[in-house]
Amino acid sequence: xxxxxxxxxxxxxxxxxxxxxxxxxxxxxxxxxxxxxxxxxxxxxxxxxxxxxxxxxxxxxxxxxxxxxxxxxxxxxxxxxxxxxxxxxxxxxxxxxxxxxxxxxxxxxxxxxxxxxxxxxxxxxxxxxxxxxxxxxxxxxxxxxxxxxxxxxxxxxxxxxxxxxxxxxxxxxxxxxxxxxxxxxxxxxxxxxxxxxxxxxxxxxxxxxxxxxxxxxxxxxxxxxxxxxxxxxxxxxxxxxxxxxxxxxxxxxxxxxxxxxxxxxxxxxxxxxxxxxxxxxxxxxxxxxxxxxxxxxxxxxxxxxxxxxxxxxx
Numbered sequence: 001x002x003x004x005x006x007x008x009x010x011x012x013x014x015x016x017x018x019x020x021x022x023x024x025x026x027x028x029x030x031x032x033x034x035x036x037x038x039x040x041x042x043x044x045x046x047x048x049x050x051x052x053x054x055x056x057x058x059x060x061x062x063x064x065x066x067x068x069x070x071x072x073x074x075x076x077x078x079x080x081x082x083x084x085x086x087x088x089x090x091x092x093x094x095x096x097x098x099x100x101x102x103x104x105x106x107x108x109x110x111x112x113x114x115x116x117x118x119x120x121x122x123x124x125x126x127x128x129x130x131x132x133x134x135x136x137x138x139x140x141x142x143x144x145x146x147x148x149x150x151x152x153x154x155x156x157x158x159x160x161x162x163x164x165x166x167x168x169x170x171x172x173x174x175x176x177x178x179x180x181x182x183x184x185x186x187x188x189x190x191x192x193x194x195x196x197x198x199x200x201x202x203x204x205x206x207x208x209x210x211x212x213x214x215x216x217x218x219x220x221x222x223x224x225x226x227x228x229x230x231x232x233x234x235x236x237x238x239x240x241x242x243x244x245x246x247x248x249x250x251x252x253x254x255x256x257x258x259x260x261x262x263x264x265x266x267x268x269x270x271x272x273x274x275x276x277x278x279x280x281x282x283x284x285x286x287x288x289x290x291x292x293x294x295x296x297x298x299x300x301x302x303x304x305x306x307x308x309x310x311x312x313x314x
Contacts, residue, residue: 001227002265008298011288012046015295017079017088017273019235020061020129021288022069023280025312029288029297030069030107032058035079035088039069039105042297052110054103057094060129060235063311064104064161065136071103071112072127072140087293089273093145100124100142102159115163122168125152129179129235134310136161137206139169141176141190156190158207167207173219178236178246178276182259183307190221191233191246198224198233198246198257224261231255235276238307240284245306247274247289254289271296279306 016035023029029042030051039052039061051069060072076094081087101124102116117124130140138159144152155171156179170176170190178191181203188201188209199221201209211220224244233255234247242259252272256264271291278288284306289298 001263004265004267006267006300008269008289008300011044011297011299012042012048013294013296015040015048015297017090017292018290018295018297019059019275019292021276021278021290021297022061022063022312023278023288027280029280030061031290031297032061032071034059034074034077034090037076039071051107052105052112054105054112056101058103059127060140062130062132062138063309064132064138065311066161067107067311069105069107070130070138070161071105072130073101073103074126074128074143075100075145087273088295089293093147097145100127102127102138102140104161115161116159116166119157119166119168126154128177131179131181132310133181133185135206136310139179139181139188141179143175143177143193169207169209170201170211170220177234180236180238180244182238183240183242187259189236189238189244191236193232193234193249196231196233196248198236198244200224200259224259225255225257225263227255227263234274237277237279240305240307243304245277245287247276249273249275254287267300269298284308
C-alpha cells in the first residue's frame, strides 16, 4: 500500500469534534460540531459562526435540492477528554439521549424542523452520514448507539426530503458510517466503522439495492478492501474518477479505495480521528478534512478532482 504524507493548511482550531464538512459555493465550509450540538460555518480566514443550535449530536450534513442543509443527528455522546486536554473522542450514548433524527435547516435563518425520527415504527438510533442522489432523495446510515454492555445493529435508509416517505434499505449492518454514490449513481458505498471495511451495493430502484446472498456477504454488500491493521472507517467522499476516499480512525488518514476493489493509497495525518472529507475550490482539487480529536479543519491539495455534488459545485 502506498502511504503518503501531505503538507496541509490548518483553516481553524478549537472546533468541538467537527464532522460533515461541505464546501459551499462562496468558499466557506459548513460543518457540524458534534460535541457542541451545532451546525457551524467556517470562513477561509478561520472565523467560526454558529448557523443553528441543533442539540443532540449533529453528525452528517448535506445540501438538498431546496438549498436547505439536511442533518443526521445521532442524539449525542458522552465524551472522553485526553489527560493533556488536547483531544476528545466519543465513547458512549449520551446520558440525556432521547433518540436520533433527520433534521432540515434553513441556512438563512438557522431555524430547523425534524423530518424523521423512525421508519415503520422503528426508531432511528444514531443517524450518521448522508448523501443526496440526482433525483433529490437522500440516503443515510444509522450506526446505532453504544452503551456500556451492548450496542445497536445499524441500518441504511432512503428517504424523500419533504418528510413524506422513508424506506429501510439494508438491515442489519454492523456500525454503518460513511455513505456515498458512484459518479453514475448505480452503486451505493457504505463504510463499516468497526471492521474498517468498505462495501458496495448495486442500486436497482428508489431505495432498493441488490444484495449478495450468504455466504458471499454477511450484509449483502461486496467487500472492496482487505487491508489489515487496527483501523476504523468513518465518513467518505467520492472522486470524479470513481475512487472512494474513506476517513480512517486510529491510523489517522484517508484510505483511497478503487471501485474495482483494493486500496489505491493511504494519505496519513497525525490526528487519530480523521472523520470526514469533502472537495471544493476550482476544479475540486482541494480536500477539506475534519481532524476531530484535536478539533481542526484542514485543507490539502488533492491529486485528483473530487466528484461534484448534485446540489453544489455547479
